[in-house]
Amino acid sequence: xxxxxxxxxxxxxxxxxxxxxxxxxxxxxxxxxxxxxxxxxxxxxxxxxxxxxxxxxxxxxxxxxxxxxxxxxxxxxxxxxxxxxxxxxxxxxxxxxxxxxxxxxxxxxxxxxxxxxxxxxxxxxxxxxxxxxxxxxxxxxxxxxxxxxxxxxxxxxxxxxxxxxxxxxxxxxxxxxxxxxxxxxxxxxxxxxxxxxxxxxxxxxxxxxxxxxxxxxxxxxxxxxxxxxxxxxxxxxxxxxxxxxxxxxxxxxxxxxxxxxxxxxxxxxxxxxxxxxxxxxxxxxxxxxxxxxxxxxxxxxxxxxxxxxxxxxxxxxx
Ligand code: NAD
Ligand code: UDP
Numbered sequence: 001x002x003x004x005x006x007x008x009x010x011x012x013x014x015x016x017x018x019x020x021x022x023x024x025x026x027x028x029x030x031x032x033x034x035x036x037x038x039x040x041x042x043x044x045x046x047x048x049x050x051x052x053x054x055x056x057x058x059x060x061x062x063x064x065x066x067x068x069x070x071x072x073x074x075x076x077x078x079x080x081x082x083x084x085x086x087x088x089x090x091x092x093x094x095x096x097x098x099x100x101x102x103x104x105x106x107x108x109x110x111x112x113x114x115x116x117x118x119x120x121x122x123x124x125x126x127x128x129x130x131x132x133x134x135x136x137x138x139x140x141x142x143x144x145x146x147x148x149x150x151x152x153x154x155x156x157x158x159x160x161x162x163x164x165x166x167x168x169x170x171x172x173x174x175x176x177x178x179x180x181x182x183x184x185x186x187x188x189x190x191x192x193x194x195x196x197x198x199x200x201x202x203x204x205x206x207x208x209x210x211x212x213x214x215x216x217x218x219x220x221x222x223x224x225x226x227x228x229x230x231x232x233x234x235x236x237x238x239x240x241x242x243x244x245x246x247x248x249x250x251x252x253x254x255x256x257x258x259x260x261x262x263x264x265x266x267x268x269x270x271x272x273x274x275x276x277x278x279x280x281x282x283x284x285x286x287x288x289x290x291x292x293x294x295x296x297x298x299x300x301x302x303x304x305x306x307x308x309x310x311x312x313x314x315x316x317x318x
Pocket of ligand 1: 011012013014015016017018035036037038039040041042060061062063077078079080081082083086097101119120121122176177178179180181
């Protein structure tokens with residue numbers, strides 16, 4: 001069990017999920033080292049956190065060996081490109097973050113006697129043939145398609161994490177995060193929700209990729225962070241799904257955002273992505289039973305908060 005006030009290393013802590021995680025850890029009284037290369041983020045995202053006494057920013061690429069950081073009880077390993085636009089732009093870097101980065105972060109945890117948590121992804125299920133996805137489903141991934149740089153990096157990272165536990169007895173956990181959204185996503189990261197909100201606020205058509213019938217189950221970032229911390233503080237290895245089982249077709253997410261912003265924007269169909277998963281929905285019974293966790297923020301409330309943040313950032317009226 002990881003107690004408050006202990007030192008936590010968050011790799012990828014300057015990114016979208018990482019910055020929220022660092023903020024919550026600081027609020028709980030932890031000392032936090034954020035290790036990030038700013039490969040897919042910028043120092044702006046953690047400007048507020050830097051004012052906090054318990055927060056240390058270490059600019060470092062996890063694919064290079066990690067320095068010693070003194071007593072550390074927990075390593076939360078997030079460093080990796082995560083949005084399709086980013087990992088398609090950084091294919092080899094993404095594979096290396098999953099492989100070398102995970103190896104280095106695991107070695108660090110082992111040396112420091114720390115618990116290690118890998119943020120894996122629903123993408124390990126690929127274009128799933130079972131629905132909803134339970135943790136014991138092995139997935140349907142194209143190993144040579146463009147998305148494979150992310151999917152296979154995370155599958156390798158999971159395998160390495162389990163091997164470390166078996167070979168060295170390292171205390172490990174694996175979270176398979178499903179699509180998460182909220183304030184501090186980059187407006188240009190190419191993911192569905194930032195795209196739709198930015199387009200709606202600008203009065204431009206919302207770009208629906210393919211038919212729009214493909215589904216996603218989106219989870220508000222505060223809920224994802226609570227799930228990750230519940231897993232970190234438990235003794236569970238997992239893998240465990242962390243996501244919101246409220247499943248919607250993409251066109252309906254676009255409609256919700258159009259209604260909530262009150263925009264006059266229409267929708268425009270654009271070509272679908274290669275190997276785009278057709279359905280995605282987590283079975284979260286393991287997280288509910290083992291961690292007592294389930295998401296609490298409704299889609300409408302989460303979208304409202306996210307739209308307000310993007311509107312404030314862009315100077316537009318929400
Ligand atoms: P993000 O791109 O906002 O953050 C990732 C962070 O990792 C960035 O700050 C980036 O600069 C850093 N990084 C990348 N490569 C690095 C390297 N080699 N060394 C050091 N830092 C590096 O993405 P996010 O949405 O916050 O995702 C965080 C983690 O959660 C990722 O591991 C991702 O795979 C996982 N995840 C996220 C989602 C989601 O919907 N957001 C879903 C599933 C899994
Ligand atoms: N998508 C879309 N319009 C966009 C961006 C994405 O219709 O402007 C679709 C994308 O093809 C996928 C879904 O929305 O079917 C979710 O995409 P995202 O990049 O957010 O996450 P993914 O689950 O693909 O990693």
